[in-house]
Amino acid sequence: MARHVIAPVDELPPGTRKFLEIDGRPIAIFNIKGEYFGLMNRCPHQGAALCEGPLIGLAQSSNPGEIEYTKLGEIIRCPWHGWEFDIRTGQSYCDPRRFRVKAYPAHVEPGASVVKGPYVAETVTVKVESDYVVVEL
């Protein structure tokens, strides 16, 4: 497992997402209210760029007529067929048994810890004074 530096934290404010390709895999990193989540940007259903869909909440009902709407901004809805996945886990709410999106842990690390390790610098210049979003895969 390798860690990949995505961006300085101030380039990925809450409510935004960033698309990239890591080791040939399309990935999106989301900042949801200050927490970071990584998801494979490909819908397991028919292959759409899943993470380009809108962020919605989760509508659930324990009885007809009673509707709970939770996880606001934490559910990604596929731009093609509307399949819903939990950004935190990649779980599908349509068919959790058969379909799951690969989720990648993402978090913030101080620049000092980022520059310590052996790394390949490509386009992001790491400034020691900043914090960086890092994803593991």
Add this chain to the structure above:
Amino acid sequence: MNIQFRENQEAASPLTVKTAIADCDIHPARATRTELYPYLAKRWQHHLEIYGVHAYQGMMEGPPYPKAQPNASRRDAYPPEGGPQGSSLAFMQKQLLDPNNVQLGVLNPLNTGQGIRNHELSAALCSAINDWQIDKWTSKDKRLKASIVVGNEDGLSAAAEIRERAGDKNFVQVLLLSRNVEPLGQRRYWPIYQAAEEAGLPVGVHAFGFGGNPITPSGWPSYYIEEMVGHSQCQQSALASLVLEGVFERFPKLKMVMIEAGFGWAPSLAWRLDKAWQRLRSEVPHVKRPPSEYIREQVWWTTQPMEDPESREDLFDVIKWIGWDRLLFATDYPHWDYDEPSRVLPAGVSEANREAFYLGNAKKLYGIN
């Protein structure tokens, strides 16, 4: 544990399929409200500005059910130059035709002049749409072929439009919708079938339309999802009407294409019709053969929305009854319930059937070499 820095790149391009395919249900859209004006007489341009369009559905501004996504379309299908999904040929080529190796794309424009109360306006709008299809689409990309849109509630003017376009290689079928003022087998629609048969053009019946009746046989439902599954109920009653009114008997060379309403229900409808016909044949003596025979000989089916049962064997059983030579692959681009070509057909299909499914049947039906 290693740390790597990566630049921000565009999201990966969608999966591609190299097999050549036909896409038998593509929906081109107008980029602007007035895009048809160059094809409309001044009289109708002014009419539209002053009076608008009156549908059979009362109090209707747009579809009566919300469509899940804007314009019922994929969210990634907005053209970069602006305008609604499906309104840019260049973007359609880039997003649909090129990566999927589409050799034949059949255009089925919706929200045209079909099913509106003013029949003269309906005929003018349909004719304008047909001119527009040539100018904007089929003359610019030889892979694309158009459907003749007709003012379906006035069979005579519809037949005139078909005869005017007959022999024009830009057109490969006549387009009707499944929800009309009356069931499609009724005699008011017969001039359409006669003209189509004479022209050697299949008649496609696409789901939708708003004929003024409730959109399900049991009334107005609460949810959009009920409208979605209601398409197949509507196609079933349209097909039963075509058989039982004697349309297939009267027009034996007529070919019908059921578009965007599934096909899994076809065997059970045919079995039920056959059983009833055996007992009630004397009520409809003009139906001379078991209904299933007409259906199997004169009906084709587009695949989208592709049936997706848990067991692929169930799917194969249905297709075996319908015939591998009767299915026409379709994506329904740019609509949100789009079927991705590389993902819809399970493994275990012979190469010959696969080729027929994706391309061969469509080329044969539509007369494309």
